[in-house]
Amino acid sequence: MHDLRSIRDNPAAFDAGLARRGLSAQSGDILALDQRRRALQTEFQELQARRNEASKLIGAYKKEGKDAQPLLDEVAALKEKMPALEQQEKELGVELDGILASLPNLPADDVPEGKDEHDNVEIRRVGTPVEIAGAKQHFELGEALGLMSFDAAAKLSGARFTVLRGKLARLERALGDFMLDIQTNEFGFEEVSPPLLVKDDAAFGTAQLPKFTEDLFQTTNGFWLIPTAEVPLTNLVNDAILDSDELPLRFTARTPCFRSEAGSAGRDTRGMIRQHQFYKVEMVSITRPDQSQAEHERMTDAAETVLKRLGLPFRTVKLCTGDMGFSAQKTYDIEVWLPGQGMYREISSCSNCGDFQARRMKARFRAKGEKNTQFLHTLNGSGLAVGRCLIAVLENYQQPDGSILVPEALRPYMGGLERITA
Structure with a gap:
């Protein structure tokens, strides 16, 4: 607003x-x-x-x-x-x-001009993309292991769903636990277990409604399935007046996310890249205006840290004016290297929304000793998309025999397992 x-x-x-x-x-x-x-x-x-x-x-x-x-x-x-x-x-x-x-949020002064993703500006690259002869994509690897099935999911739910079994199901769980431990133990985010169904006001507060109605799933009694935990986490301060001493607030949650993927027909039709249901670890920060710029950099570092610990090559780009999301004032996208596709793909978006969402939610704070209130600043970012991180692990750690090495950082979460085999 x-x-x-x-x-x-x-x-x-x-x-x-x-x-x-x-x-x-x-x-x-x-x-x-x-x-x-x-x-x-x-x-x-x-x-x-x-x-x-x-x-x-x-x-x-x-x-x-x-x-x-x-x-x-x-x-x-x-x-x-x-x-x-x-x-x-x-x-x-x-x-x-x-x-x-x-109307969308106005871009910050340092956001580059541009029409689409081709005009985004690369900020940094970390790690060297691995060269794998005859690299396979994640769905080829997962199906060959017998632990990933799109046919089984289609019988249950239709297209854009996946069934993971055995060690791949555990790997997905391990990735989520690993991310949460980093965000809570090292970056001070408070873990939250929020509702997955929200009311109109909550979806409006984070600007999913009214513009993106067709991107959401709605129940027959009027609830909206969350497309990201950003919605319930940010709305924790809906219609609130906080003391400035309480800020910043930092929340994180691992939740299923539900998206209709309206308008994505023909894009990423195979595999787990674009799903109706997926897990994501979300980060949300609530700050004073003078804190939000530094918090944006800190949040991006928190997301990048997960990829560094997993040894996954990535690059961070600053989105141009034509590629930013509706609520964002400024956004960094983190793109992980996928050898099977031979390209970088988005795995996290970290956005500073300024006071745009706070005005919609009437979320304010009062500085010490002052009577008047000011609008808060809100930030959100993926820390990370669990399914896409699973994809990146499968493709970057694939072996010639079709097995998958488990990254060392994940082995304690996998009961010491070093390799996933058929």
């Missing part, structure tokens, strides 16, 4: 930010609606004041024996007119809020 006051103060800057997102100017329409709404508010207040004044005069007139009928008629007319004005003002408010809620 955008700050209407800042648009009033600097409409040119607002339109310039939208232009960087590839959108047309909106401040003119917004301010015209705002002006009409404020005019109605002023008129309503003036009528209300006159009604109160006339009501007092009626009593005085009656005491003095004067004819109060004209005043009675005036008050009756005002009472009839005021509800219509109030309704018009409310309708304009809903229209104005709808426009403000439909």
